Amino acid sequence: MTHAHDETAPVDWAERASERLAxxxxxxxxxxxxxxxxxxxxxxxxSAAELQEALAHxxxxxxxxxxxxxxxxxxxxxxxxxxxxxxxxxxxxxxxxGAGHHHHLVCDHCGRLIPFSDEGLERELExxxxxxxxxxxxxxxxxxxxxAACSEHA
Amino acid sequence: MTHAHDETAPVDWAERASERLAxxxxxxxxxxxxxxxxxxxxxxxxSAAELQEALAHxxxxxxxxxxxxxxxxxxxxxxxxxxxxxxxxxxxxxxxxGAGHHHHLVCDHCGRLIPFSDEGLERELExxxxxxxxxxxxxxxxxxxxxAACSEHA
DNA sequence: CAATTGATGAGACAAGGTCTTATATTTGTG
DNA sequence: CACAAATATAAGACCTTGTCTCATCAATTG
Ligand SMILES: [Zn+2]
Ligand SMILES: [Zn+2]
Ligand SMILES: [Zn+2]
Ligand SMILES: [Zn+2]
Numbered sequence: 459m460t461h462a463h464d465e466t467a468p469v470d471w472a473e474r475a476s477e478r479l480a481x482x483x484x485x486x487x488x489x490x491x492x493x494x495x496x497x498x499x500x501x502x503x504x505s506a507a508e509l510q511e512a513l514a515h516x517x518x519x520x521x522x523x524x525x526x527x528x529x530x531x532x533x534x535x536x537x538x539x540x541x542x543x544x545x546x547x548x549x550x551x552x553x554x555x556g557a558g559h560h561h562h563l564v565c566d567h568c569g570r571l572i573p574f575s576d577e578g579l580e581r582e583l584e585x586x587x588x589x590x591x592x593x594x595x596x597x598x599x600x601x602x603x604x605x606a607a608c609s610e611h612a
Numbered sequence: 613m614t615h616a617h618d619e620t621a622p623v624d625w626a627e628r629a630s631e632r633l634a635x636x637x638x639x640x641x642x643x644x645x646x647x648x649x650x651x652x653x654x655x656x657x658x659s660a661a662e663l664q665e666a667l668a669h670x671x672x673x674x675x676x677x678x679x680x681x682x683x684x685x686x687x688x689x690x691x692x693x694x695x696x697x698x699x700x701x702x703x704x705x706x707x708x709x710g711a712g713h714h715h716h717l718v719c720d721h722c723g724r725l726i727p728f729s730d731e732g733l734e735r736e737l738e739x740x741x742x743x744x745x746x747x748x749x750x751x752x753x754x755x756x757x758x759x760a761a762c763s764e765h766a
Numbered sequence: 767c768a769a770t771t772g773a774t775g776a777g778a779c780a781a782g783g784t785c786t787t788a789t790a791t792t793t794g795t796g
Numbered sequence: 797c798a799c800a801a802a803t804a805t806a807a808g809a810c811c812t813t814g815t816c817t818c819a820t821c822a823a824t825t826g
Contacts, residue, residue: 485823487773507813521775526814542696546783546813563746574744582736587755590728592717594757601741603748639792641804661782675806680783682804700782700814 471552472498475537482535489524490531492517497532502573503541503549503562543571543600561598565605572605625706626652629691636689643678644685646671651686656727657695657703657716690750697725697754715752719759726759 475494476486484490496512504512506525513520529550532538541549543564549571553559559580563572579599587594629648634640650666658666660679667674683704686692695703697718703725707713713734717726733753741748 483772485772487822489774505813519775521777522814523776523816524774527774540698542698544694544696546696546700546702548700548813563744563748565746566749572746576740576743579736579740582733583753583755586730586733589730590717590755591726592719592755592757592759593763594717594755595720596756598752598754598756599737600752601737601744601746601748602750602752603746605746609747639803641791643805659782673806675808676782677784677786677807678805702782 471537471554475532475535475552478535478537479531482531484531488518489520490528492520493525493528494532497538497550497552500551502571503539503543503551505547505549509550539596541598543569544602561600563601563603563605565608566602567604567608570605570607574601625691625708629686629689629706632689632691633685636685638685642672643674644682646674647679647682648686651692651704651706654705656714656725657693657697657705659701659703663704693750693752695752695754697723698756699723715754717755717757717759719762720756721758721762724759724761728755 472494475498476491479490480486492513493509496509496517506522506529509529510520510522510525513525529538529540533540533550537553538550539553541551541562543549543562544566547569560573560575561579563574564570565572583597583599587597626648629652630640630645633644638644646667647663650663650671660676660683663683664674664676664679667679683692683694687694687704691707692704693707695705695716697703697716698720701723714727714729715733717728718724719726737751737753741751
């Protein structure tokens with residue numbers, strides 16, 4: 459079934475992230491703690507700059523170096539996905555269990571990012587991944603076009 | 613059928629591109645002409661920097677501003693696709709008719725970019741595009757993993 | 767608490783991409 | 797074939813994003 463996501467985000471991601479990083483031998487520092495908390499509250503992706511600004515605004519400021527370093531740790535631990543939506547913009551979002559796996563619609567006009575998921579598509583991607591000269595670790599799908607709002611007042 | 617691309621690239625793309633730009637009211641300048649010629653000779657994607665260097669080396673140098681401006685024109689005319697493969701690298705490639713349509717495998721380790729195509733996947737993407745709250749103009753699929761060369765000497 | 771080791775912040779740095787502006791080309795017209 | 801008008805281009809300043817280094821700070825350990 460194809461559907462846009464309307465459910466609220468699960469909240470246990472923060473715990474899972476902290477645990478897994480602890481197991482990987484990381485200490486718990488303030489910057490990391492706050493960034494994880496912020497990410498856990500997101501349902502879809504934010505850019506590094508947006509994350510840093512949100513931190514400074516809502517909790518306490520964290521240096522750019524820390525933001526990128528922690529995102530990289532999280533990415534390596536497969537807790538965060540890096541999403542490139544075009545125009546050189548890179549966004550990051552928490553990876554949730556099977557249920558939360560999704561792909562993205564991007565409006566070429568206003569830049570809006572809309573998550574969606576589809577089981578048939580996933581099956582097809584798995585099938586293709588088997589037939590390809592690469593050991594596939596992950597996949598990205600982006601559908602680009604014009605969103606409802608933009609088509610209207612065009 | 614899933615397969616890596618082995619055929620040689622079609623060559624009529626340059627004509628099509630020139631025509632369409634002319635129709636859109638653009639004059640024919642040297643920089644544009646050369647960039648189109650270079651792109652037409654490619655089977656897969658190159659970065660802006662690679663394009664500029666190839667131009668300087670093989671034909672005549674073209675300024676960075678021109679490379680980006682022309683790529684943007686071509687992109688708007690749906691003659692060129694922008695492909696973001698990760699690590700902030702953006703590449704550009706000519707869009708060809710049905711036959712040349714393809715997606716990409718990216719090696720997370722060495723960065724190699726391998727084109728592939730699959731009819732079943734295309735059908736599935738079309739199906740999904742109908743069911744989504746966006747008028748879909750194009751789609752991208754990227755499979756990431758480790759290429760044969762990198763898995764070997766790991 | 768002291769020592770050790772990892773975490774963080776600040777800013778220098780690099781690369782990729784955008785914007786401005788002066789100059790060069792193209793195109794239409796007399 | 798000039799010439800004027802309009803577009804295309806080159807060069808480089810500039811901005812944004814992301815990386816790297818290093819000095820400082822905080823968590824852990826005994
Ligand atoms: Zn998302
Ligand atoms: Zn929109
Ligand atoms: Zn390609
Ligand atoms: Zn490789």
